[in-house]
Amino acid sequence: MNVPNRLTILRIILVPVFLLFMVPVFGDSTFSQFVLSDGGRVVATFLFIFASLTDLLDGLLARRMGLVSNFGKFLDPIADKLLVIAGFSAFVELGRVSSFVLMVIVAREFIVTGIRLVAAERGVVIAASWFGKIKAVVQMLTLIFLLIEPFITGSSYSTDAFSAAYVLFANIMIIATLVLTILSGLDYWFKNRVMLKDLVQNL
Structure with missing residues (x-):
């Protein structure tokens, strides 16, 4: 598997991790308290920005290195949609x-x-x-x-x-x-x- 496709898969993997640090899902646990703190938002922000950058990077690498593939064409837009929908879903859950x-x-x-x-x-x-x-x-x-x-x-x-x-x-x-x-x-x-x-x- 080439590098651009690996970046796309990484972006998909980061989506649920991002959500874990955006929305408390474990009741009143210590982790949920961290998620609701500034620290949790910092981690979520870093994860989202990093995932967004992989979107720019995978397309750039695929074009410059001649690694454009049907698999990448299929998976890349799915990864983008998952990231965006996850982000807005989190803010709906938070009431924003x-x-x-x-x-x-x-x-x-x-x-x-x-x-x-x-x-x-x-x-x-x-x-x-x-x-x-x-x-x-x-x-x-x-x-x-x-x-x-x-x-x-x-x-x-x-x-x-x-x-x-x-x-x-x-x-x-x-x-x-x-x-x-x-x-x-x-x-x-x-x-x-x-x-x-x-x-x-x-x-």
Whole structure:
């Protein structure tokens, strides 16, 4: 197995580890208390940023070293989706993000994956759109901003006005994520509407 694919698998492995340090799942245990502390959030933030960097690195290595494979093409987007959905799921559990946002993200991924599967059956490969790429970057950045939010707003160096401004900025990023998720989904549908129309007519 080549290095890019190993990085992709590592990213998938890091997803449940990241969740363990984000959401307390062991009752009132010492570990759960650590998860709820600043230390737990620091570990979760480090894990998420590291996992996000492997996403950039595996694609870069695959292209520069000529190691692009069908296995990597299949697994890489799955790893990305798992990481993003895990991140937003954690913040829904913590009450920081609306479950509606998570529902839209999950629904979009199901729809786009379905369109790609239909296209693949017809021998058509659908490349990632610019909307999709921008959406992915904004989703990752939004999660990073949310992860470091307690350190910004809880810092003794942060004023009430700055803390409020940061929370507002994070909320705007959440809205941007929601809008781009919807637009990128519509973009996939619009570009492949003829193929989907033919499919429906042949049912």
